[in-house]
């Protein structure tokens with residue numbers, strides 16, 4: 232088996248108030264996503280979103296079903312989004328090969344039976360970050376490059392939050408059941424993501440931070456706006472944002488992040504903003 236998984240249960244905001252650092256990390260922080268020749272999955276009970284990392288080096292890695300799905304194959308009743316943050320890779324779906332390069336995304340619809348992830352060059356392996364959610368309709372597979380993104384620039388240099396949000400797997404670009412994914416990059420000098428912060432209790436979210444120098448960190452904030460907590464994030468680590476939680480983060484240097492959501496609607500702009508002066 233080249234697949235490993237762990238399970239995260241959902242938490243109540245009243246309980247969260249009493250969590251110390253270790254408990255916060257145990258419930259929301261996800262590390263060790265990329266292990267050589269492994270598929271590492273975290274099955275969350277937030278909209279049953281799965282967060283994962285796939286690092287094929289010496290061999291192709293099949294997407295195997297895992298016990299919590301009780302399904303014959305992984306995508307029997309699921310859809311999946313993958314974004315490659317490494318060297319050139321391929322995703323083979325029921326015999327059809329898609330070349331997926333750096334920062335390119337792939338949407339896989341429910342019903343795809345045999346899916347395999349591979350690197351083109353073991354010396355520069357592909358690194359596929361994935362999110363998967365339950366799906367009750369089969370939409371066509373689609374590769375989405377950065378040039379296809381529905382891009383939006385927000386913020387300003389003065390407030391250190393100037394950034395381009397590249398919406399890759401969203402309903403203006405590709406048909407999905409509930410999954411949305413994108414990649415946000417910063418303009419020089421800006422380090423605050425998602426500021427002003429927001430909550431969308433219709434959808435849970437997961438953030439994955441990468442291209443962060445190894446000796447630097449991102450301070451990720453979560454919680455109801457009047458009761459926030461922080462989690463220090465390292466490179467290639469993810470954090471789960473429950474539907475009741477605001478989310479924002481600030482880096483001690485530049486970084487990039489991938490966000491992914493699942494839940495009630497596909498309306499990216501449906502957010503309840505929390506202005507900086509309202510945060511406690």
Ligand SMILES: O=C(O)C(=O)C[C@H](O)C(=O)CO
Nearest residue numbers: 394396415424425426436490
């Ligand atoms: O920097 C931002 O703002 C984001 O990238 C926000 C995320 O896309 C998000 O939280 C979507 O709900």
Ligand SMILES: [Zn+2]
Nearest residue numbers: 429431436478
């Ligand atoms: Zn959000």
